[in-house]
Amino acid sequence: MTDRAGRMISALTAMGLLFGSVALPSPGLADAGPYLAARQATMDRTFPELAVYATRALAGDPDNPVLLESVISSRISMGDFDAVKGYASLLKQIEPDNQIAAMAHLTLLARSGDYEGLVVALDEGESISAVVDGLMRAWAHVGLGNMSGALDLFDQGAGMGQGFENFGAYNKGLALALVGDYEGALATLSQPNMPQSRFSVIARMEILSQLERNEEALALLNDSFGEGPLDLELEHLREALAEGEAVPFDVVHSARDGIADVFFAVASALDGGLDDAYTLLYARIAEALRPEEASYVLSVATLLERLENYDLANQALDRIPADDPAFPVASLARAEALRSSGKTEASLEVLRQLAKSHPELDEAHTALGDALRRQEDYSDAVKAYSVVIDRHQPPTRGQWPLYFTRGTAYERMGEWDKAEADLRQALALEPDQPRVLNYLGYSYLEMKTNLDEAMEMIRKAVEARPEDGYITDSLAWGLYRLRRYDEAVEPMERAVELMPVDPIINDHLGDVYWAVGREREARFQWRRALSFEPEEDEANRIRKKLDIGLDRVLSEEGEEPTRGGNDG
Known part of the structure; x- marks a missing residue:
């Protein structure tokens, strides 16, 4: 991690965005309400509420840098860059080297295409991190038409360190392709140490196609992603290459796209290694600079969902149009976000519409089956699973989960013969x-x-x-x-050691203790099981065991008691 990134995390920690510790109001302030509300919103990771309450708190303390950082960062997290300009300018006046202020200001300059202003701001010391600063400066020179200066700056990226050693060369390759130097771009992106990502492989395929080398591009696609079915974007690429079309280079269309890709690449590198709230800032900036790029939107939505900002996640996903190759993936993500926020029926409707609009998409029917099974609509779940199973005959090893899940649905429906056949088939596919x-x-x-x-x-x-x-x-x-x-x-x-709060397992342990004569321990486990809120029918049976003992319950149910006539 760079020193600048470390300072950024320190700043985010100070304002509570990472670890929930907004500064408490000073005793001299009359109204502590907005501060306390902002603190709670920070702990809950609810960015809209944080933005509102931190803004209100600023009315009584307008020069508080922590509050300014809270407003700016929450607005960035919401994707609302139009609201941050004034706050960023004020924070920059108070703390000239503030990273949050720089993040907002530099993004606004890049978004407006003010590359000259971007270079000036960077030269004057505004900074996010060494990696981002250097690559933004290089892309700004591309935007100004100064390719020689840009290429020199990209070459300097080889010394970035911190795991970003190849960022300079990768971005140089994109810039060369952007201006039509496909031979130079291919040579740069094909260097032995160049990390392979989805974007870098697609860039090379498109460059090869522009050089009329579609067969090589197609081989690269199959070597990198496999020869089986792929997502819609890659399938479209495969089809175009196979038909000899000249696939256009569109990994980046402009210098602004190049800067967006820098932020997306950093977000991808940080994902899972640092707090999601920190990573989200980079992902949101990438999205703001290139809002039509579906992969950026999906990244933002994923982070928002992990942060339990489901409404914001769905707002982002709703922007991906139905004709975008990423629409099915977005629909699946939208359904999951709706389910996680408790909107079960809305989630089901998204999946039903996806299965209807993309009947060829196995994932749509499988996800719908899973959702219906969770709702105990086993009959319709079976129908959804069967669409996929029936179209793939004979089955392959990778389809064992389908037979397993359909088998569990059949079992819940009481159709044991069909359930057993599916479960046996799952075992035949995956012994x-x-x-x-x-x-x-x-x-x-x-x-x-x-x-x-x-x-x-x-x-x-x-x-x-x-x-x-x-x-x-x-x-x-x-x-x-x-x-x-x-x-x-x-x-x-x-x-019970492995699953200490599971009501069924604790209930089972009570039954086992009873069967070996450890009645006091059995009753303890049954009471413990009740404390974990089992289903009502299970809870009633446990209460009955506590009242009259397991053996009498078994006898009343027509089962053989564990210990003869013991009535507990």
Whole structure:
């Protein structure tokens, strides 16, 4: 990490955007409400509320740099760059080297195409990070038509360090292609140490096509992404290359696009390594500079969803038009964001419309099936899964999850013959798959059939996933079903260790304790299970066990008691 990036994180930490610690109001201020509300919004990661309350707090403390940073950063996180200009200018006056102010001001200059102003601002010391500053300056010279100066600046990028050693060469290659020097661009992007990303491979394919070398471009596509089905963008590229079309170079269309790609590349490099709120700032800037680039929008939406700003995520995704190759991916992401925010019906409708508008898209039907299964609409879930299963015959190994999920839906519908056939097919495609072994084995245990095979399946699943509490529970419950109560104690206790707040597993441990005569511990586990809010029918049964004991409950249910006539 660069020193500048470290300082940026320190600034974000100070304002609470990363770790939830907005400065409390000073005793001299009359109204602490906006400060406290801003603090809560920061802790909740709700950027719109943070923007509102930090702005209100500024009315009473207009020169507070922490509040100014909060307003600017929250507005950037919302994608509202039109609202930050005045705040950035004021913050720059108070703290000339403030990174948040520079991030806002430099972005506004780049967005407006004021490359001369961008160079001046960088020369005067406005700075985000060494990597970003250097590449922005180089692209600004491209925008000014000064290619010789730009190429020199890109070459200086070889010394950037911090994992960004090849950024200069990569951006140089894009700039050369932008001005039509395809031979120079290809040579630059084909250097042995050049990291391979989706964008860099697409850039090389497009450059090869412009050089009338479509066969090489097609080979590069297949070598990089495989010869099987790909996403719509790559499928369109493959089709155009195969038909001999001259695919245009459009990885970047302008110097502004080049600057956007810098911010997107940094966001991609930071993703998962630093706080999502910090990464989001870079992703939002990339999106602001090139709002039509769907991959930038998807990156922003992913980060917003992880930060639980679902409405903002959906606002971003809604901008991807239906004719964009990324629309199906955006629709799937939109459905997930809606589901995560509790808008289940809206999520289902998005998936239904996607399956209708893109009937050839397997992912649409599979996602719809998963969503319907979560809603316990197993009949329609089966129909959705069957669309994909029926079109891919004979099945391949990679389709085992489809048979598994359809099998679980059939099992929930009470159609065991169909469920068993699907689960067996899943195992035939992916032998010894732990999830399938566990589900099929546990189902046999519950039906009290094929018990020896069931235990063999579950033991294999436990060997494959010894840290899985549900699978360990299945093993212990199988031993309980076989009335091998003493043997069931250790694995059931292990299952509770692995899944300590699961109501069913705690309930099972209570039953096992009861069966071996440890009644006080059994009642403790049943009460513990109730505290974890099981389904109502399960909760009623547990209460009944606490009232009259497990054996009497089993007798009333027509089952054999664990210990004869003991009534608890």
